[in-house]
Amino acid sequence: MNQPDENAPRLGYVEPLEHESISHYLGRLRRFKANSLPSAYSLGQAAGIGAVTARWEKLYFNPFPTEEELGVIAHLINLDSSRFQAMLPHRGMTLQPRPIRLCGACYSEVPCHRMEWQYKDVVAVCPHHNLRFLERCPSCKRPFQIPALWTDGKCHHCGMRFTSMVKYQERSKKNG
Numbered sequence: 428m429n430q431p432d433e434n435a436p437r438l439g440y441v442e443p444l445e446h447e448s449i450s451h452y453l454g455r456l457r458r459f460k461a462n463s464l465p466s467a468y469s470l471g472q473a474a475g476i477g478a479v480t481a482r483w484e485k486l487y488f489n490p491f492p493t494e495e496e497l498g499v500i501a502h503l504i505n506l507d508s509s510r511f512q513a514m515l516p517h518r519g520m521t522l523q524p525r526p527i528r529l530c531g532a533c534y535s536e537v538p539c540h541r542m543e544w545q546y547k548d549v550v551a552v553c554p555h556h557n558l559r560f561l562e563r564c565p566s567c568k569r570p571f572q573i574p575a576l577w578t579d580g581k582c583h584h585c586g587m588r589f590t591s592m593v594k595y596q597e598r599s600k601k602n603g
Contacts, residue, residue: 438464441455443506443510443514444539446533447514447540448486448539449483449484449511449515450483450484450485450540450575451574466481467481467575470500475499476499486522486527486545521547522547523546525570527540527562528551529589530544530558530596532556533553535590540577558599561592564587566587
């Protein structure tokens with residue numbers, strides 16, 4: 428793979444949210460009006476690195492993204508590569524890509540999926556709010572879609588807002 432071409436076209440800039448997972452970010456990036464990338468494969472194709480970004484949207488990181496892949500994408504989207512890398516799972520942390528988890532209290536503070544919700548060692552309780560993660564919509568009982576597909580902050584099936592789901596999260600007995 429070659430170094431990014433300084434004259435290559437760039438996509439419209441989308442500001443990452445604090446703690447945002449790469450899956451959620453890539454979905455927002457694709458849907459951004461100036462970009463309008465039709466599929467998860469489109470970003471990788473535009474960057475010339477193939478379909479790897481589709482795996483990242485699904486929270487699959489085997490093999491883990493290379494510095495080169497991240498650099499090419501970061502250049503294409505006009506984002507500092509260290510900021511892009513911060514959206515990835517921490518090396519050494521075991522990720523549980525399914526079921527997709529949600530903390531409605533965290534989502535109310537910053538409306539995005541957080542990578543830390545998927546870590547196996549986080550168990551099933553949000554470390555910030557001491558609430559059990561939700562793994563499905565409390566209204567329709569359907570599992571959450573991958574974060575890249577989250578639009579408008581609500582369940583893809585019944586439309587229940589993620590911010591209203593916090594009242595269905597149980598407080599953990601372990602820590603209070």
